[in-house]
Amino acid sequence: KAGVTQTPRYLIKTRGQQVTLSCSPISGHRSVSWYQQTPGQGLQFLFEYFSETQRNKGNFPGRFSGRQFSNSRSEMNVSTLELGDSALYLCASSALPLVGELFFGEGSRLTVL
């Protein structure tokens, strides 16, 4: 079956703009989690959604937001972009939160100029 699909794969934005990233989980998976990966901070947890409900949120400012739709697809939005938001944004899907096997997408690489 198809894997986790993230779009867009690459994007360039300027400071102050906003961006929306999309994640389509594996069919049947209802849990989606988002992560930010940077060379300096490594992998950091952003959000986790299960059945359209946000279960957990990482230590990121309110500029970072997300949601999950009834078909389990998820989006994350970053408003008022800063240079430090340049990163690889990864999503992962699982059948169950916390204890489900994780399947990662290829990521969306955001560059903020």
Add this chain to the structure above:
Amino acid sequence: KNEVEQSPQNLTAQEGEFITINCSYSVGISALHWLQQHPGGGIVSLFMLSSGKKKHGRLIATINIQEKHSSLHITASHPRDSAVYICAVYPNAGKSTFGDGTTLTVKP
């Protein structure tokens, strides 16, 4: 102090050697994942552990819940095992936390 400590940070081995990467954590967990990331590549979850031991091919992962410690072993290492290995802890409550990763280089 990070909630998840991985060691070593970097590891170079000769092909065929036995490799161990360690992960210690400080919180109660629902599950611990070992992740693999090749240069420029995506992340693959190798194992999800909540107790005991799992084996997949040349890879073995163990976890000791009481000691809050997990190890990833690679037997008969191969250059294609060269990658960054990341320990990810999923607490009973709260946010998942990641180790800084172990960069493994296996030389032929």
